[in-house]
Structures are given as C-alpha cells and as structure tokens.
Amino acid sequence: MQYKYLLMVIGMALVTYIPRMLPVTLLSRIKIPDLLIRILKFVGPAILASLLAPAIFISNGVVDISFNNIYLLAAVPTFITAYLTKSIFTTVFLGMFYLYIFTTII
C-alpha cells in the first residue's frame, strides 16, 4: 500500500521538478530572442495579478464584489499600504490587521 504512494510521491516530484528546473538551467546559458524577453518582462506583474485576483474577487466559488467580501475590503487598504511603504513586512502585517478589523465589524 505505502509502496504505491511512494511511487506517487516520486511521480509528483518529477513532474513538479522538471518544469521548474529546465527553463532556468537551459535559458540561462543561451541568448533569448528579444521578443521573448519583452514578453517575460510582463510575466512578473501578470502572474502576481493572476494569482491574486481569484483570492480576493472569488468568495465561496462565486465572484463577489460587495461589502460582504472581507478579503476584497481588506485588499483596498493593503494596496494603499503597499504603495506608501513599499515594505513586504509592513504590508503583510497591516494586511492581516485590516482583515481582522473587517472580520470583527462585518
């Protein structure tokens, strides 16, 4: 029984490691076309927005843009804090504080 799961963990490890390892290992050593570099420069903000948007706009499986969505409410002052402080630590701590406030009052 555990043997089957051992194979599962090995399989999961391989399919996770290969996409992580191959591009950084190969592309670091070759000249990347300019067009690809221009696309990759947008990947940073785009991927963060893609990760963030479902976390704050979707609540219980539906798009929720209302005052009931405390994650969306907390995101607003968190964005302002991020913009003003540019500090990861301050933003994360105050972000949790804002969520706590909204959880308490709503």
Place this chain on the structure above:
Amino acid sequence: MGREFFILSYKSVIKSAFKSALPIIMGYIPIGISYGILALSTDLSPYLIVGMSIFVFAGSSQLIAVNMLTAQAAVIPIIMTTFLVNLRHILMSATLSLYFKRAPSRLLPLIGFLITDESFAVGNTLLPDKKVNRGLYFLVMGFSAYMGWVLSSLVGVLIGKYVINFKIPVIDFVLPAMFIILLIIQIRDKMDIVVSIIAAVLSVIFFFICPGNWNIIIATVLAAVIGVILEDAI
C-alpha cells in the same frame, strides 16, 4: 577589495536573503500545518506526508493530492493533476533565467528546485537590484522558505492527532497581502498596470472555465503577449 570584503558581502547577502524569506515562511506555516493535519486523514504514512513536502515542495498541488486521495482517486490522475497545476512554474523559471546569466552552472538545477510562486515573486522583485551573488541570494532565500514549508508540514503531522478544529482566519490573508506588495513593487510603468488588470480579469474568467490552476498560466501568457502588442501599437 580583499578577502574580508567578500566574506562580509557573503554574510550580508545571506542575511538579507533570509530576511526576505520571512514573509514567505509566515505564509507557509498555516498552510503547511493544515496540509500535515489534513493528510493524516488519508492512507499516507506520516513519513510520506513529510516526504512529499521534502521532494515535491508545492503547496497547492500537495493539498490537491490530499483532497483527491480522500476522494479515492487513483495515483496516475493525481500525478497528472500535479503536473498541470505546477506547469505555471515554466514561466517563472524562464523569467528568472534572465538574472542568472553569470551564476555557476551547477547551482541552476538547485535554483530550479526552489522556484515557487512565492520565491519567484520575491526573487523577481529583488534580484534586479542585486548586482552580484544573485545565485547565492536566491538559493538562501528559496532554501529558507523550503525549510519553513517542510518543518510546518512536520508540525502539522505531529500535532494532527491532538487538533480537531484548526483555524486561524487572518493568516489566510498573508499570501494575498504578499502578492499585493510584490505586485506594487514590480510595477514600473503604466503598461505594467494595464497588463496586471488584464491578467486579473482573465484569471478570474478562466478560473470558472478550466479547473486545476490553468487560469494562472493562460491569463499570464495572454496578458503578457497583449502587453507587447499594445506597446508596439502605441
């Protein structure tokens, strides 16, 4: 620029890299502990639960695997799902390669192992400002986060027997808050804002169209390509 200078600079690189991993670790603690506790309810042995954190090191796909095991899924679909869920790292790995042109080749496979949503976000934000030791910086930052993940899931396994209802609600906001600040730091001009908004909208739309985190990779690629097209059009 003697030997001492380099030792000092190594020390400062390690110190600042560890510091930048702290918010990631804070976000991993509740997720890792939840993963450990939840995984105990499957047939996985405690060794394999922690082993998965050590060898796979991918939070969302580990939680999905646990979910699928609870639903009696077979091993092959779980591996396939893991592959699809983690395919987005290809984009991050390709983007980070821009910073490691001068990093020693033997470090690159290790750097690759440590690429996650979080280490990518912190790395892609902070690496452009580092002129030297970028490889070491990313390794220390990524490895600190990795240790945070492995130890958190170990704690989850150890306390799982005693905890029935485990929930700290505000901690859920650590990773979204971290994505917010990293997004703000990465925005250099108006076109970055436009691309981010397009990506956010597409990600939410594709979240409902296709399961398994595909929304992230589709929205990112489409938004980045649209950004380049818009740049050329203006």
